Amino acid sequence: MIPLHSYGVLACASFFFTPSSAQGQGKQPWVMRWSNTFYGPDGPWQAVSVGIGSPPQQIALYPAGVFQSHILTTDVCKDITQSPICYANNAGTYLPSNSSTSLTKIIQLPASTDTTGGGLDVGGSLGARALDRVDIAGEIVPNVSLALHSSIWATNPDGSKYAIEVGTLALGGQGSVNQTFTGVNPPINSSLIPGWLSSPSAPSNHQTPSNSFGLHIGSVSPRLPGSLYFGGYDQNRICGNISRQLGDLVTIDLLDVAITVVDGASPWNTSSGFEGLLKSGNASIGSSLPVGINPGAPYLNLPQSSCDAIAAKLPVTYQPSLGLYTWNVQSPQYKTIVSSASALSFIFRENQNNVQNFTIHVPFLLLNLTLTAPLVSTPTPYFPCNAQSRGQYQLGRAFLQAAFLGSNWNANHGGGVWWLAQAPGPNVVTQPSIIAIQDQDTDIKASENSWLLSWKDVWTPLAPNPASTSALPTSTPLESPLADSSHSPGPSTGAIAGIAVGSVAGFAVLLLALILFRQHRRRQRRRRTTYPELPTTEPIPSKHLGSEMQSPQLLSSDYSFNGVNGLAEVSGTSRAQELG
Ligand SMILES: *[C@@H]1O[C@H](CO)[C@@H](O)[C@H](O)[C@H]1NC(C)=O
Ligand SMILES: *[C@@H]1O[C@H](CO)[C@@H](O)[C@H](O)[C@H]1NC(C)=O
Ligand SMILES: *[C@@H]1O[C@H](CO)[C@@H](O)[C@H](O)[C@H]1NC(C)=O
Ligand SMILES: *[C@@H]1O[C@H](CO)[C@@H](O)[C@H](O)[C@H]1NC(C)=O
Ligand SMILES: *[C@@H]1O[C@H](CO)[C@@H](O)[C@H](O)[C@H]1NC(C)=O
Ligand SMILES: *[C@@H]1O[C@H](CO)[C@@H](O)[C@H](O)[C@H]1NC(C)=O
Ligand SMILES: *[C@@H]1O[C@H](CO)[C@@H](O)[C@H](O)[C@H]1NC(C)=O
Ligand SMILES: *[C@@H]1O[C@H](CO)[C@@H](O)[C@H](O)[C@H]1NC(C)=O
Numbered sequence: 319m320i321p322l323h324s325y326g327v328l329a330c331a332s333f334f335f336t337p338s339s340a341q342g343q344g345k346q347p348w349v350m351r352w353s354n355t356f357y358g359p360d361g362p363w364q365a366v367s368v369g370i371g372s373p374p375q376q377i378a379l380y381p382a383g384v385f386q387s388h389i390l391t392t393d394v395c396k397d398i399t400q401s402p403i404c405y406a407n408n409a410g411t412y413l414p415s416n417s418s419t420s421l422t423k424i425i426q427l428p429a430s431t432d433t434t435g436g437g438l439d440v441g442g443s444l445g446a447r448a449l450d451r452v453d454i455a456g457e458i459v460p461n462v463s464l465a466l467h468s469s470i471w472a473t474n475p476d477g478s479k480y481a482i483e484v485g486t487l488a489l490g491g492q493g494s495v496n497q498t499f500t501g502v503n504p505p506i507n508s509s510l511i512p513g514w515l516s517s518p519s520a521p522s523n524h525q526t527p528s529n530s531f532g533l534h535i536g537s538v539s540p541r542l543p544g545s546l547y548f549g550g551y552d553q554n555r556i557c558g559n560i561s562r563q564l565g566d567l568v569t570i571d572l573l574d575v576a577i578t579v580v581d582g583a584s585p586w587n588t589s590s591g592f593e594g595l596l597k598s599g600n601a602s603i604g605s606s607l608p609v610g611i612n613p614g615a616p617y618l619n620l621p622q623s624s625c626d627a628i629a630a631k632l633p634v635t636y637q638p639s640l641g642l643y644t645w646n647v648q649s650p651q652y653k654t655i656v657s658s659a660s661a662l663s664f665i666f667r668e669n670q671n672n673v674q675n676f677t678i679h680v681p682f683l684l685l686n687l688t689l690t691a692p693l694v695s696t697p698t699p700y701f702p703c704n705a706q707s708r709g710q711y712q713l714g715r716a717f718l719q720a721a722f723l724g725s726n727w728n729a730n731h732g733g734g735v736w737w738l739a740q741a742p743g744p745n746v747v748t749q750p751s752i753i754a755i756q757d758q759d760t761d762i763k764a765s766e767n768s769w770l771l772s773w774k775d776v777w778t779p780l781a782p783n784p785a786s787t788s789a790l791p792t793s794t795p796l797e798s799p800l801a802d803s804s805h806s807p808g809p810s811t812g813a814i815a816g817i818a819v820g821s822v823a824g825f826a827v828l829l830l831a832l833i834l835f836r837q838h839r840r841r842q843r844r845r846r847t848t849y850p851e852l853p854t855t856e857p858i859p860s861k862h863l864g865s866e867m868q869s870p871q872l873l874s875s876d877y878s879f880n881g882v883n884g885l886a887e888v889s890g891t892s893r894a895q896e897l898g
Contacts, residue, residue: 345527347550347752348515351455352543353378357409357484358690360616360702362538363715365409366487366546369453370464371417377410379487380715381533381546382614384567385497385510386463387452387488388433388445393468394481401692405483414448414466421449422466424506425499429465433486434472436710437615440482442470449508457524459515463488463497463508475706476639480692486614487511489531490548490725492566493732512548512727516757526550530726530755532762534741535613537684537719540776542744551762553751556722557769560739560762561668561676564730570738571606571667572596572711573675575624577631580679581659581770582779585651586631591660596620598627606667607711611723611738615714617642619707626705628662634701641706645686645699656686659779664717666738678740679769680720683777687716724762726755735760742772 356362357378365378370389379387392411395404404411414420429445432438445465452462471479488510491497495513499506514520516529532551536542545552563570577591584590597603600623607621618625625643629636633649636642645652661679668674689698702716720743725736742765751765 344523345516345525345549345754347532347547347754348454348457348524348526349750349752350381350546350548352546353409355408356538358688359405359480359483359693360689360700361687361715363484363616364536364538364544365484366544367455368487369455370412371414371450372419373417374453375410375412375416377412377485379409379485380614381489381531381535381544382486382612383433383435383488385488385491385494386429386445386447386465386508388429388465388467388485390470390482390485391466391468394470397469397471397481401481403692405481405692409484412466414450417450419451419460421461422446424449424502425508427499431467431470433467433470433482434615434714435610435612435712436708437612437617437619437712437714438472438482439474439708440470440472441479442482443468449506452511454511457515457520459509459511461507461509462511462514474639474693475641478639489533490529490727492727492734494727495529515548516728527754528726528757528759529728530724530759532722532724532755533613533718534722535715535718537744539686540683540744542719542742542746545750547752550752550754551722551724553753553763553765554747554749554767555741556739556762556764557742557767557772558740558764559676560722560737560764561666562735562737562760563670564733564735564760566734567611567725567736569608569610569712572609572664572713573606573667574665575620575628576663576665576677577628577660578663578679579658579660580681580773580779581777583782585654585658585660585780591663592631595627595631596624599623610710610712611718611721612712612714613718613723615712616716617702617704617707617714618716619704619710619712619714621707621711622705625703628703629701632701636705637700640689640693641704642689643701643703643705644689645701647699654780656682657778658682659773659777661720664713678717678721678738680717681743681773681777684719685716724755726757726759729758729760731758737762739764740769742767742769744776745772745774 350366353365353367355378357365363380365380367376367378369376377389389412390406392413394406394411414422425447427447429447431442431444432440434440445467448464448466449461450464451458451460467485470482472482473479490510490512494510495517496507497510499508512526512531513529515524515526526549528549530549532547532555534545534555536544545555574593575596576593577595579591596607600621603621629643632655633646633651634643635646637644645656661681662685663677663679665675665677668676685701686699687702689700720741722739722741723737725734727734729735747767753763755762
C-alpha cells in the first residue's frame with residue numbers, strides 16, 4: 319500500500335514526527351488499503367484488500383483475529399449445497415495451486431474452522447495451515463501464516479445454513495513477531511504482518527516502529543472509510559480518552575447498555591434515554607458481563623434478555639429464525655429514531671479497575687444495517703442485536719463502526735497492551751494524523767476533535783416538541799462530551815438526556831480475550847488436550863484431531879507453536895508449549 323512517506327498529505331506528519339525520529343529510526347507506520355466494495359450479508363462492511371501468492375490473487379479480508387489469517391479457497395464455491403451463487407467470490411477466493419510461492423503441506427496442525435471468534439455458529443471442515451506471501455500494496459510479506467478454508471458456513475437458529483463470504487487478515491499476536499512451528503527440523507517460521515513489518519526482515523525504508531496496530535473499521539452508511547495502520551494509528555480516529563488494558567486481548571467488562579439522546583428532543587416519550595438495559599429482566603447477570611471485542615464477527619452478541627430490553631424501546635420485530643430484529647420500516651418512529659441524534663451506549667470498566675467507567679456511543683444511524691442474500695431474499699433493514707449468541711458475548715463490527723481498537727503486542731515486555739476508545743462519525747478531518755507507536759509504548763493519544771461535531775449534519779436532532787418542552791432540560795449543546803473525559807458531564811448536566819456520557823476510552827480488543835478465556839477454561843477442563851484456537855463452535859472431535867496428528871512430523875517430537883490460539887496438545891505424544 320502507500321508507504322506513508324510518499325503520502326502527500328503529511329503536512330501534519332512533520333508536526334507529529336519530530337526531526338530526531340527521522341534520523342536513526344526513520345520508521346513510520348504502514349497504512350493498509352481498503353477495498354472499494356462492501357460485503358454482507360449482515361453489513362454492509364468494509365474490508366482491507368491484499369494480494370495473496372505469486373502472482374498475487376486480490377482478496378478482501380476483514381482485519382480481525384490473531385496469528386493466522388483465515389482465507390477462503392476457491393473450493394468453498396464447490397459447496398453448492400447451500401446456494402448456487404458463490405458469495406465468497408465478491409471478496410475473492412484463493413487457489414493455492416495457482417501461486418508459485420504457496421506452501422500448503424508443511425504444517426500438519428489443523429486450524430479452527432471458525433473465522434468469527436464465536437460470533438456466528440460456524441460449521442465446516444478444519445482449516446488447513448499454509449504459508450504464502452501477501453502483497454500489502456507496496457511491500458510483500460513472505461510466508462505469512464494462513465489457515466485455508468475449503469468448506470465453511472454459518473447456521474441460523476432455525477437450522478438453515480448460509481455461506482461465510484469473507485476471511486480475515488490477522489492483526490498480530492501477543493509478544494510475537496512470528497508464529498513458529500516446532501517439531502520439525504528446522505522449525506518453521508511463518509510471518510505475522512505487523513511483526514514482520516517491525517522486524518529487520520522488512521526493508522529499512524518500510525520498517526515500522528513497533529509490532530502494533532490501530533484500527534477503526536468505519537462505516538458504509540453513513541460513509542466513513544476504514545483506517546488500519548501497523549506500527550501506529552490515525553489520531554483522528556480517536557475522540558476522548560482511551561481506556562488501556564495491560565495484557566493480551568482479553569474480554570472487557572460491560573457494565574451497562576443505555577439509550578442516550580445526545581442532542582435535540584427525545585424520540586421517545588421520556589425526556590431522557592434509558593439505562594439499565596443490560597441487566598434488565600435478568601437477575602443472573604452480575605455486576606458486569608465480560609464481552610469480547612471482535613471485528614471478525616458481525617453482531618452485538620448479548621444475552622437475549624438484554625437484546626429484548628433494548629428492542630422494547632425500538633420499532634423492531636424479533637425474527638426467531640435469525641435471532642435478530644428487523645426494523646419496522648413502516649413505523650414513523652423508525653425514521654425518527656434512526657436519523658436522530660441518539661445512540662446505543664455501552665458503558666465499560668475503564669483501565670481494568672472498578673472505580674472508573676467509560677462509554678462508547680454507537681449512533682442509531684449505524685445500527686440501521688441491512689440483511690441481504692443469502693440470509694434473506696430481499697434486502698431488509700435490521701437491528702444487529704443477536705439474541706441467539708450461544709453465550710458468545712461479544713461486540714462485533716456493528717459496534718466497531720463507532721470504536722477505535724488498537725494493540726501494541728510487544729509492549730509490557732511482550733505481555734501486550736490494548737486500547738478501546740470512541741471513534742468519530744463521518745465528519746472527520748480527512749488528512750490522517752498518523753502517530754507512530756514505539757516498541758514499548760503503552761499509551762496512545764486521542765485527537766482533540768469533537769465527537770459531537772463529527773456527527774453534525776449527519777444526524778438530525780429532533781426539534782423540541784412544544785408539548786414536552788417543559789420536561790426537557792435546558793438545551794445546552796454539549797461541547798464534545800467525549801473529548802474530555804476528565805470532566806465528563808454527568809447525567810445531571812445539560813442536554814444529554816439519559817445516561818452519563820462518560821469519557822470514552824477504552825480498551826480494546828478482545829478478540830483474543832475471548833480466545834484466551836475459552837482456552838483457559840478448556841485447558842482446565844481437559845488437562846492434556848487443547849484444541850487449536852478457540853472459537854470452534856463445536857468441539858473438534860478428538861478422534862479427528864488425533865488422526866490428523868498422527869503424522870510422523872507431529873509425533874517426532876514436541877510440536878508447538880507460539881500463539882495463544884493454536885496449541886496442540888495431543889494425546890500425550892506431543893506436548894504443546896507456548897513459545898515466547
Ligand atoms: C489460475 O490460473 C489459471 C492460469 O493462469 C487461470 O486461468 C485461472 O483463472 C486461475 N484461477 C484462479 C482461481 O485464480
Ligand atoms: C523464527 O522467528 C523467531 C522470532 O519469532 C526467531 O527468533 C528465529 O530465529 C526464527 N527462526 C528462523 C529459522 O528464522
Ligand atoms: C518460507 O518458508 C520456507 C519453509 O520454512 C523456507 O524454506 C523459505 O526460505 C521461506 N521463504 C522466505 C522468503 O523466507
Ligand atoms: C519470521 O519468519 C519469516 C518467514 O519465515 C522470516 O522471513 C523472518 O526472518 C522471521 N523473523 C525473524 C525475526 O526471525
Ligand atoms: C408516547 O405516548 C403515547 C401516549 O401514551 C403513546 O401512544 C405512544 O406510543 C408513545 N410513544 C412512544 C415512542 O413511546
Ligand atoms: C441471563 O443472563 C445469562 C448470563 O448471565 C444468560 O446465560 C441467560 O441466557 C440470560 N437469560 C436470558 C433470558 O437472556
Ligand atoms: C436505513 O438503511 C436503509 C437501507 O440501507 C436506507 O435506505 C435508509 O435510508 C436508512 N435510513 C436512514 C434514516 O438513514
Ligand atoms: C459510571 O461512573 C459514574 C461516575 O462515577 C457513575 O455515576 C455511574 O453510575 C457509573 N456507571 C455505571 C454503569 O457503573
